[in-house]
Amino acid sequence: xxxxxxxxxxxxxxxxxxxxxxxxxxxxxxxxxxxxxxxxxxxxxxxxxxxxxxxxxxxxxxxxxxxxxxxxxxxxxxxxxxxxxxxxxxxxxxxxxxxxxxxxxxxxxxxxxxxxxxxxxxxxxxxxxxxxxxxxxxxxxxxxxxxxxxxxxxxxxxxxxxxxxxxxxxxxxxxxxxxxxxxxxxxxxxxxxxxxxxxxxxxxxxxxxxxxxxxxxxxxxxxxxxxxxxxxxxxxxxxxxxxxxxxxxxxxxxxxxxxxxxxxxx
Numbered sequence: 381x382x383x384x385x386x387x388x389x390x391x392x393x394x395x396x397x398x399x400x401x402x403x404x405x406x407x408x409x410x411x412x413x414x415x416x417x418x419x420x421x422x423x424x425x426x427x428x429x430x431x432x433x434x435x436x437x438x439x440x441x442x443x444x445x446x447x448x449x450x451x452x453x454x455x456x457x458x459x460x461x462x463x464x465x466x467x468x469x470x471x472x473x474x475x476x477x478x479x480x481x482x483x484x485x486x487x488x489x490x491x492x493x494x495x496x497x498x499x500x501x502x503x504x505x506x507x508x509x510x511x512x513x514x515x516x517x518x519x520x521x522x523x524x525x526x527x528x529x530x531x532x533x534x535x536x537x538x539x540x541x542x543x544x545x546x547x548x549x550x551x552x553x554x555x556x557x558x559x560x561x562x563x564x565x566x567x568x569x570x571x572x573x574x575x576x577x578x579x580x581x582x583x584x585x586x587x588x589x590x591x592x593x594x595x596x597x598x599x600x601x602x603x604x605x606x607x608x609x610x611x612x613x614x615x616x617x618x619x620x621x622x623x624x625x626x627x628x629x630x631x632x633x634x635x636x637x638x639x640x641x642x643x644x645x646x
Contacts, residue, residue, distance in 0.1 A: 563624025
């Protein structure tokens with residue numbers, strides 16, 4: 381059954397009217413649509429950040445939700461607009477990899493090229509496909525238009541490889557993959573990869589500097605002190621209590637984070 385729920389994720393920010401315009405287009409097509417803003421603060425043109433934010437959000441939405449993503453540095457070029465059908469809902473956006481991690485998590489089924497211009501808003505701007513292509517398609521999907529109406533099945537799309545942590549002996553080597561609003565450093569070291577040892581037998585460091593943890597709460601350390609904690613994404617994060625780890629460590633996506641499993645006899 382179609383769902384009138386549409387989520388929006390963009391790098392448009394809040395200073396311009398772009399997001400509001402897209403919502404106006406969708407509500408003109410489906411006045412019953414329910415629109416949920418995931419974020420419009422994706423760093424401009426940062427496909428990986430958009431992909432990771434989307435993947436972190438999709439498990440929490442009901443069956444049939446349409447997820448609309450416009451992080452689209454290739455707008456107006458030969459990059460393709462696509463629609464992905466999954467086990468739990470739909471993904472609409474550019475074929476630049478931004479949809480891939482979420483699609484894998486949701487159970488990717490069918491990929492379609494959005495080619496039926498009947499569903500577009502005309503004339504189509506070369507710089508605002510969010511308004512003229514993606515928003516109309518998402519709105520029509522939410523009304524129950526069949527996915528096959530939008531275009532043919534395609535066999536492959538642009539994939540996005542999310543960096544994975546490496547385990548070598550007693551060391552887990554990871555990197556920061558996202559910096560959140562608070563300056564917390566989200567890594568690619570999953571909770572499952574961490575040992576089931578007491579915290580005192582695990583050493584966490586960022587760029588060679590040790591931090592406390594993993595701890596169970598931010599309050600485990602003094603205010604202004606750095607720590608490691610498993611965050612809401614299910615991965616290890618480096619944070620500073622009531623401060624910014626990004627500022628303290630001058631860190632960004634790609635900054636190395638290391639977990640060392642110390643011997644029980646040490």
